[in-house]
Amino acid sequence: MTVIPGNSKSRLDPEPMPRRDWLGLTALWSTASALLFGVLGALRLPKAAVVAAPSKSFKIALPEALPAGEALVPPGRAVAVYRDGEGVYAISTICTHLGCVVKPNAEGFECPCHGSRFDAAGGVIKGPAPRALPWLQVRVSGADVQIDEGKTVPNGTKVKDA
């Protein structure tokens, strides 16, 4: 586009742009904006609207003779379920450090990956874990206990059983 100094025209009567310039700029900007919106749209792709994962809620029957402080680990679940005089509670056994499955022992829990230790209530006593093990939602219906690994409750929440 050529501009002749001292000869600028009014906005209502602009200098005509050469057709080549106009076509070139149109091609450039349409390509750029198509790329931009294409990329922005594609950014939504990596995260599916529904995430494929096994159900987090499950039901188990607690044995009558589960001593207080002894963990019941349902097969295939990263949860330790307990029952004492105050009620039933479930603690997640997924380490808050890097996601290994911690093992319940007499004093609490220990992580095999980086040596984190937790007390019986899930609080950190040693190692790199940044947070206490979360307690999970428990519902008692008759002899069955329903546990939801996806929902946490404040640590120390125990549910009275029948």
Add this chain to the structure above:
Amino acid sequence: MTPAMTEFVDNLRAAPRRILETAFRGGAPKTDRTRSTFIFGNVFLHLHSVRVHRWTLRWSTTMGLGIASTAAFLITLVTGVLLMFYYKPYPDVAYQSIKDIHFVVPTGRFMRNIHRWAANVMVVCVLLHMARAFYTASYRKPREFNWLVGMGLLSITLGLSFTGYLLPWDQLAYWAITIGANIAQSPREITDALEITEWFDPGGFQRALLLGSEIVGEEALIRFYLLHVMVLPLALVFLMTIHFWRIRKDGGLARPDDADQQLQAPGGDVYPVFTQAPEKTYQLAAIVRGRTPAVGRGPENTVPAMPHLFYAELGVLMFTLLICVALSLVSDAPLKELANPSVPENPAKAPWYFLGLQELVAFSAFTGGIGVPSIVLLGLGLIPYLDRESTGTGRWFGGPGGWPLVRRALLVGFGAALAIEALVIRFGWIREWFPSVGQLVVTAINPGTLLTLIYGAYSVWLVKRYNSARAGALGLFTCFLCGFLVLTIIGTYFRGPNWVFYWSPGQWPKH
């Protein structure tokens, strides 16, 4: 026969010869002139320059490490494609297919072993290659950008190894990737402590991006597979092309200013040696500004790349292949039990080159997994832009201080790393002393950050002492190399179940 028929028969007979002639227009590479045209008429060979300086061909200039890395990559490429014929990227099925490759497919075990060993050789060679480029100060002007491209290549190489680690879907793979994905999530260590994770959660985003789900499952496997066989190799080839091309455009490999005086006269069997400086200015029709880097730097002292450089490259390629094959015959690639999401491998160890980081991660996930690596990468990237000096380019341990400085830095580097590790192994760390201390304190003050601080302070002192950024860089690079070695060796050989320190695996408790 009619003339047309005769001509037809003649053309038919000449067809094979003509196909060759049209493919390689310069003719058979028999003289130095036709060899030159052969190189610059060939899209692949012309990544090389036609002539190469005699300094470049000295064994001590590169030790062939760059070509060895490339050779290892080519070996993984070929064996990887072969493995893809049998591999099926779906949980559990993947494990069975690797077992099939191992036990059923003829030569399958051998191919997998070579693939795995070549990948390890590649990581080693890339690291050594970077150390070589650093210690010979080859990153300096005009090669700054190629150093950055090289760092990209290093990252992709590590990414390729890491993504390949998941594919067998055994216990080793599953738990290494679980840890890796949670390291990607570790910015939460800080956002949780500040209680802003609900609004700002880069950690959760990174993990979701990597796994495509909340668990390490089929989505994660297909993502890692796609990255491993498609995205990362393409990116690597793309950057490699730039890396090689830039070597040529930056005037060949770095060499000392007095390289020509240092070189002895060429032996009688080396012919021809070009000794005239090129006079071409490349100010072609006033379009191209500036000159090629070689102009005015005579005498040139170059030999034709074909055959001198090509033989050297082929030699390195064959040697790399020999190493990979020999290792494959001696040691099988491991395959543990099928992945079991409820029982972690104990100890769960990442690939060896990440074990140094895993050692740091055992104090703070964010510092060890993201903080320190980011600082190291940033520091490495800045080296060529902070060291604008010129003494010692192209010379081993060149620059102020030289080898004596590096020797002292080795002492400081090993000393600091060993002292800190001995301290934490013997006495534990902050949380054992003050159990109620906040997470931000642990994230900020741990062996990783302490070591980084000590090394950084030592390097700043070196800059002052020698009045040279290069001296500081020499010290810092050497220190970090020592730290990497110490942490990696401790992580590999001295950490047992529950990441407890043991002098030897014989002392590990029986389960």
